[in-house]
Amino acid sequence: MNVLVTGGAGFIGSHLVDHFVKAGAKTIVIDNLITGSEGNIAHHIDSGRITFLKEDVCNIDKISGEIDVITHLASPASPFDYLRYPIETMRTASLGTFNMLEIAKQKRAKFLLASTSEVYGDPEQHPQKEEYWGNVNPVGPRAVYDEGKRFAEALTTAYNREYDLETSIVRIFNTYGERMREEDGRVIPTFISQALKNEPLTIFGDGKQTRSFCYISDMVEGIIRAVQVGKPQPVNIGNPKEYTMLQVADIVRKLCLSTSGLKYLPLPENDPKKRRPDITRAKEVLGWTPKVDLNTGLIRIIEWFRRKDD
Ligand SMILES: NC(=O)c1ccc[n+]([C@@H]2O[C@H](COP(=O)([O-])OP(=O)(O)OC[C@H]3O[C@@H](n4cnc5c(N)ncnc54)[C@H](O)[C@@H]3O)[C@@H](O)[C@H]2O)c1
Incomplete structure (x- = not known):
C-alpha cells in the first residue's frame, strides 16, 4: 500500500507514520515543519523507510507515483499555534485541503481529513453528537481554526458527492501522548x-471547564479504522470520560x-x-472504543x- 501522510512530522501524524511503516506501507510524508519536527520521524528517514518532503501542502498539487491512501493532518493544532499563525492556518485548511483532495482525485486514493471537536465551538449540546452543527463565533480569534476545519469538512464532502471520492472525516477530540511539545500550550x-x-x-x-482526553494509541487505532471503513459522515474520535x-x-x-x-x-x-464526545457512531460504524484510561496514559x-x- 502507498500512503501519503500530511502533517506527518507532527504529534499525531508521526504516530500514524509509525503505524503505516510497521504495517509495511510505502509512506510519503509532507510537512513544512511549521509546528512539527523532523526529529519525530528521524528514525524512519535515517533507515530509508519513508520519503520525507519538506513542503507546504498549499504549494503541492501533484505527486509522482501511486498513492492509495491520503491522511490529511497538516494544520497548526494547538490554540497557541493557530493564534500565532492565523493566515497560515486558514490557507492550510482551505488551499492545502483543496490540493490534497485534487491529488486524491487524480490517484483515486482514499482520503481522510483530520477535523476537530472545535467544529462544535462552545457547544450548547452535551455530549456532542455528529449531528450537532456547533456554536462557533465566525469572527472570534479561534475562528481561523474552527471555521478553517468546517470549510475543510465541507470541501471534503463536496469531493465525495461530486467525484465519488472515498472520503472519511474524523472529528478528533483532545489527544495526548508522547512527542507533544512541552511549549505547545495544550x-x-x-x-x-x-x-x-x-x-x-x-x-x-x-x-x-471540562475536556475529555484520548491517548495517542487509541487515536491512531480510530483513524486507521476510519480509513478502512471509508464512510463519508464525520465521526467523533475521543475518550468520553x-x-x-x-x-x-x-x-x-x-x-x-x-x-x-x-x-x-x-x-x-x-x-x-x-467538551465530551458522543462516540456512539464510532462504536457502531468503526467498532472502535478507547482502551487507555487517563491515569495509564499520563x-x-x-x-x-x-x-x-x-
Ligand atoms: N492533538 C489534538 O488534540 C487534536 C485535536 C483535534 C484535531 N487535531 C488535528 O489533528 C491534526 C494533527 O494535530 P497534532 O496535534 O499532531 O498537531 P501538530 O502541530 O503536532 O502537527 C501538525 C503538523 O502539520 C504540519 N503542518 C501545518 N501546516 C502545514 C502546511 N501548510 N503544510 C505542511 N505541513 C503543515 C506541522 O508542521 C505539524 O508537523 C491536525 O489537523 C489537528 O487539527 C488534533
Whole structure:
C-alpha cells in the first residue's frame, strides 16, 4: 500500500507514520515543519523507510507515483499555534485541503481529513453528537481554526458527492501522548512540564471547564479504522470520560510527585466550557472504543517527559 501522510512530522501524524511503516506501507510524508519536527520521524528517514518532503501542502498539487491512501493532518493544532499563525492556518485548511483532495482525485486514493471537536465551538449540546452543527463565533480569534476545519469538512464532502471520492472525516477530540511539545500550550504537556519543575500549574478561569482526553494509541487505532471503513459522515474520535481542569491538575501533580501549587489566569476568549464526545457512531460504524484510561496514559507520557530531559 502507498500512503501519503500530511502533517506527518507532527504529534499525531508521526504516530500514524509509525503505524503505516510497521504495517509495511510505502509512506510519503509532507510537512513544512511549521509546528512539527523532523526529529519525530528521524528514525524512519535515517533507515530509508519513508520519503520525507519538506513542503507546504498549499504549494503541492501533484505527486509522482501511486498513492492509495491520503491522511490529511497538516494544520497548526494547538490554540497557541493557530493564534500565532492565523493566515497560515486558514490557507492550510482551505488551499492545502483543496490540493490534497485534487491529488486524491487524480490517484483515486482514499482520503481522510483530520477535523476537530472545535467544529462544535462552545457547544450548547452535551455530549456532542455528529449531528450537532456547533456554536462557533465566525469572527472570534479561534475562528481561523474552527471555521478553517468546517470549510475543510465541507470541501471534503463536496469531493465525495461530486467525484465519488472515498472520503472519511474524523472529528478528533483532545489527544495526548508522547512527542507533544512541552511549549505547545495544550493542557497536558503544560501541566506535566510545570509539575516536573515544581512550578505552579496554570489554571484558566475557575478551572471547572471540562475536556475529555484520548491517548495517542487509541487515536491512531480510530483513524486507521476510519480509513478502512471509508464512510463519508464525520465521526467523533475521543475518550468520553470527562474531567475538569482542576481534576487533571490534581492527577498530574500526584503522578509527578510534585509540590506545585496553582496559578489562576483569565479564561481566553470563546474558550469552550464543556467538551465530551458522543462516540456512539464510532462504536457502531468503526467498532472502535478507547482502551487507555487517563491515569495509564499520563504515566506513559510523564515517563517519556522524564526520559527526554535526562
Ligand atoms: N492533538 C489534538 O488534540 C487534536 C485535536 C483535534 C484535531 N487535531 C488535528 O489533528 C491534526 C494533527 O494535530 P497534532 O496535534 O499532531 O498537531 P501538530 O502541530 O503536532 O502537527 C501538525 C503538523 O502539520 C504540519 N503542518 C501545518 N501546516 C502545514 C502546511 N501548510 N503544510 C505542511 N505541513 C503543515 C506541522 O508542521 C505539524 O508537523 C491536525 O489537523 C489537528 O487539527 C488534533
